[in-house]
Amino acid sequence: MRMTKPTDHRMPELDFNTPALKRHRKIRALKDRMAGMGIAIGGSSVILAVLLICFYLLYEVAPLFSSASIDLEASYSMPAEDQGESLYLTTEEQAEVGMRVASNGSIVFFSVADGSVIDTVKNLRTEKVTAFAVESDTSHLMAFGYEDGKALIVKHDYRISYPDGKRKITPVVEYPYGEDAIDVADFAIKKLTLRDGSDAMTMAAIGDNSSAITKVTKEVNFITEEVELSEQSEPLPFVADVASMLLSGDQRYLYVATRSGAMSEFDLRDFDNIALKDEMSLFNGDAKLVSMTYLLGKSSIMVADSSGRVSQWFNVRNDATNEEKLTFIRDVKQPVALVDLAMEQRRKGFATLDERGLVAIYNATSTRQVIDEKLSDNTARLISFAPRANGLLLEDSKGLHFYHVDNEHPEVSWSSLWGKVWYEGYQEPTYTWQSSAANNDFEPKYSLMPLAFGTLKAAFYAMLMAVPLAICGAIYTAYFMAPALRRKIKPVIELMEALPTVILGFLAGLFFAPFLEENLAATFSILVVLPVGILIFAYLWSRLPQQIRWLVPDGWQPLVLIPVVVFLAWFCLALSPIIELNFFGGNIRGWITHDLGITFDQRNALVVGFAMGFAVIPTIFSITEDAIFSVPKALTQGSLALGATYWQTMTRVVLPTASPGIFSAIMIGMGRAVGETMIVLMATGNTPIMDANIFEGMRTLAANLAVEVPESEVGSSHYRILFLAAFVLFIFTFIVNTIAETVRQHLRKKYGSL
Incomplete structure (x- = not known):
């Protein structure tokens, strides 16, 4: 019998370390590392992108809540000091040319940068100036009242030219109602106010024992196309110890306030039969009225008193009676007596000057205080905003001082963004978003x-x-x-x-x-x-x-x-x-x-x-x-x-x-x-x-x-x-x-x- 060699049935040995397999493992490990790095980079990039979006939004939002600043730019002695103390201070649009109205009726234009006098315009009348009024900072219209009962309407303006490619601002004085004074009263004028419109101008005057009001109506002659003026004067119920008077923007109401804060409101809609509409008290206690003026838009009346309080008032309509009533809205307060009050010309902001020489700047609607700095001593008496609110003039015993103001977003506060705000013309506080309108007097409403x-x-x-x-x-x-x-x-x-x-x-x-x-x-x-x-x-x-x-x-x-x-x-x-x-x-x-x-x-x-x-x-x-x-x-x-x-x-x-x-x-x-x-x-x-x-x-x-x-x-x-x-x-x-x-x-x- 032939013997055969037994067959070896063992499984062949596998070699996992062949060059091909080693190369394959290296490539796979490299792919794994690259995939891991790619996933990590992608995930990190997403997180980084989200964070960058967040930081960019914060970067754009942060200036809303940054504090304002005020820096001294120039100080100099009073321009044309021999003309008397200042009744009124202002500057033109670029805050390069300043203007002050002196107590003798002269109008002095000067350089804001160094105080050098550019021009002095003498008052046209030789009679003594006994009263002075400003229609509004934006209209540039002013009125001088005299002891013979007449009033002269004056307007300051500024012409811009570019000789040799350089800007030149030339101040001028105009007389929109003629160079002849208007008969307002038959007594010496002690207090005067005016309000101008497209159809009429109204002036109210108060003397020692009498008061009167005059309306100058404008009519266009259809043949000559010239504006013809007609005057009508009526007596007013007399109010003693008057500290300030205001005419409403629509010339429908006259507000007369005494030094003790008692205010009388007269209805002028029926000019032949002027009636007392309402009486109210602007403040309580022994305080005295310092200033009463309109905020931008001629809707809100701002009242400053000697206790350091500034209150805001405007008309609110009653649904039941369909009548408007002047209503207290809000207030801000300084710890000492106020000396002067200045309004911004393009925003609902104002500045207060107190007897310490400290200037505080507020926004009326948000009641946000953006600046509170001592700029002078206790001799400071007048302040005035530049038209763009980027500058502030201050007068004290040393002369005039011009400050640069950086105050971009005063109307923004947490309360105005998330709380109810009582806006002008509204019957109650509301949440309102209305960012734009057709006129410049509009107040943006930014409630989120x-x-x-x-x-x-x-x-x-x-x-x-x-x-x-x-x-x-x-x-x-x-x-x-x-x-x-x-x-x-x-x-x-x-x-x-x-x-x-x-x-x-x-x-x-x-x-x-x-x-x-x-x-x-x-x-x-x-x-x-x-x-x-x-x-x-x-x-x-x-x-x-x-x-x-x-x-x-x-x-x-x-x-x-x-x-x-x-x-x-x-x-x-x-x-x-x-x-x-x-x-x-x-x-x-x-x-x-x-x-x-x-x-x-x-x-x-x-x-x-x-x-x-x-x-x-x-x-x-x-x-x-x-x-x-x-x-x-x-x-x-x-x-x-x-x-x-x-x-x-x-x-x-x-x-x-x-x-x-x-x-x-x-x-x-x-x-x-x-x-x-x-x-x-x-x-x-x-x-x-x-x-x-x-x-x-x-x-x-x-x-x-x-x-x-x-x-x-x-x-x-x-x-x-x-x-x-x-x-x-x-x-x-x-x-x-x-x-x-x-x-x-x-x-x-x-x-x-x-």
């Missing part, structure tokens, strides 16, 4: 509360519609729907997210809003009839014979609901006129407005809820559906195997397990709703009001940024407050995301063991 409220309101109504539909739809699609139908439905719903929001806003504003207004009864009836009708149909479907129900495969039942939903919607639309006629007098909008007293705006929160909800639904649906579908099948099969029904398995196993993903979907949808711009811009009326009414519009932070950033002046308060609004939106999103992540981690930890 209406914008923040509008953002939350829009998001609330959008989520109110989107969350139930999206989550319920995702639950059915992921858990109950047939796989073949799911593969068709899910992409269609996700495709909705690709629809541009500007198209949705366009359709919502121009089509859906008018349709909703015309079919309000149908809209509200659909919200009731549709769910009830679907439940009834589901019950009837369950009562049908099995042979009929088995004709529709399991998981395809939603297709049967399509004609039901269409029929119910058509039924509600067809029934809408009947409902309106029988229950709402044929006009449901009129019933809401007149019977319920609810304001109805065509583009409102209801429209936004439907339109923005339609935009948010795909986001919430897709994430929720993925979260539910990703629940391990072993969990559902184990629950069913233990005897639980499909519904019990869904509510007690699937939903708790998927809850972190569902919550994330809701928060992401909310973030989308908060940041949405075009839909709320086109479908809400874009009105920045605070009203929870579903039939009223709103303005959101994002929409406001889209509208106003392109039109704002770079570096202005408006510009920086818009950046503050963007920062608020950033912080709001950050807080929401932080809360969402915290809750998600909690839910994951709680249900992760299932």
